[in-house]
Amino acid sequence: MSSASLPPSPEKCIVVGFGGTCLDYFAVVSTFPKPGDEIRCISTKVQGNGEAANALTCLARLGVRGRLMSKIADDIWGKSILEELTADGVDTSFLVVAKDGRTPFSYVMVNQSTRARTCIFTPGFRVMEPADISQMYLKSALEGARFVYFDATHTDTAIVVAQEAAGQNIPILLDAEKQRPGLDGLLHLSDYVVCSAKFSQAWTDAPSLPSALLSILLRSPKLKFAIVTMGERGCLMLERSSDAENSVMGEEDVNSLLHSLEQKKDDSVARPMCISSKVVKLKANGIGTLTGRLFTCTAERTPPSELVDTTGAGDAFIGAILYALCMNMTPEKMLPFAATVAASGCKGLGARTSLPFRTDPCLAPYFDGPAMT
Template sequence: MEQKPKITVVGSINMDLVTIASPLPNIGETVFGDQFQMNPGGKGANQAVASARLGAHVQLIGCVGNDRFGKDILEHLQKEGVDVSNVEPVTEVTATATIIVSNQDNSIIVVPAANNHVTAAFVESKRDVIAGSDILILQLEIPLEGVIKAAEIAKENGVTVILNPAPIQELSSELVKNIDYLTPNEHEQLLLKKDRRSEELDGKLIVTKGSQGVSILEGNQETTIPAYTIDVVDTTGAGDAFNGGLALALCRGFNLREACKYGNAVAALSTTKLGAQTGMPTREEVEEFMRSQF
């Protein structure tokens, strides 16, 4: 029997409040929306579900509120096969993300709440979990000190680290030195270029470009891995799907280009359904989809 890759995700856990409306209201204007959904989300939880559906053994490290949202999310993640034994309820309310979808694009407002409890001390208490992983996935919806500590623990134990730098903020040299792959989108990459330490990112950048695919940047060389053409319903969570797919493929021994190609397929399929986690495809769906493209 094939051994499952061990992927640990340290990150955010939200309840997504999704509204579909077209057109969007102007300031002071009220419009009727077309559809509303309430779905478990958060970049950390999204990436955990993506990896789990693809066949990895996934451990999620994070915090939820001791409220109805938190209880519903934990129950949902367990059904998805994510190990939530290292997700702790706190007195703060569960984080929320208000997502407005219009003409296939989205705008998001996140209220961190319980995610703010994923501190360096909290992450340190999960050292053994991180140390026993094949790959660690991180994002920036939790306190930066928690991200830095997680990457440090991973590097000390030879664990590959993927950082999805969203929402974008300045990255310290301390953090960058412990990152193996950085996966910004085009907007985030532009802001990273303005950072005085941008040269430290050389050889680590994988830039996601939506319908234009992804670019692997190494020195002055840029390798583009084309996206798959597919009918898009909702792009929410597509970046998280890519990161989950990238991690899974790297665990299975794919080279970086093939891993990015696999991640593109996962991301493409994720856009065919409304919602972030609900759109994540299974390993079988991805493999069948990739076979059908030839």
């Protein structure tokens, strides 16, 4: 892609990410072993992991400055994680180093034929604690931040950071993958949330994903939008609107509205496709009503021969959402862009190997036309 076709890199946009870090040991095998079997690896890889670290790596490759708040061990693997993040352009100056710590790690086995994964996680120790964060450290880490992102680990410490960010009116994006102690407090401080399908229905007790999105926005009035990711089935998004945005407004059941939007999908299109409703009053029985827009977006149809590993796909998606927010992309462009970035990340082994750069040809369609400001 020529530099002339790229939008200006949002160099003044700083995204602060808070979360854990770890190390992955990958082994690709032809098929998962049965008990007692001995098999050979096809290939192996060692790479850093951690949701916030992955999302910030994605942002760095897209041209956004990412600043990581986390705690790493002072062992050889902690140094490896630090070097890898620094090489990718992530600001690691706010990492807290745990003396005599131990880096958490996972053994990840990838089935080459099915692309399925199985993981064995070994926790480390000396995690990020509120005592690690002085007021001076906190203010310095958040200085100049356009957004703050939380991956919902170490929630007691994350709440301290989130309260300061909210007090400074810095918008917060939360990754709600599963229910954790303290997550409710983080969610109510957040301006945006990206959550798994499992979390959204478990947290709300809603009977469907569209009604779960409606319930999340009603229960967390600060949220501007909520996104549910569904893997190869794409994603759903509900954006809050004000009643004044549409003087002539209908009222629609949120489940019926999603059904009508899905009828407009074109299965012959490989690239991600976003379909949106107008601003309407959305309702769901037993949940309530909300004025907003509903979006459904397909995932990229990646040929099986190109799909290698889905590790970190959700983190890549969130990194792309944060980039889109920095660039003021419309939801209609933001969701397909994030789906494309996530799909690109699945074409290599590990969470970061195939994360695209801004110059990657797969991103060219999103940079056509006038630059966004």
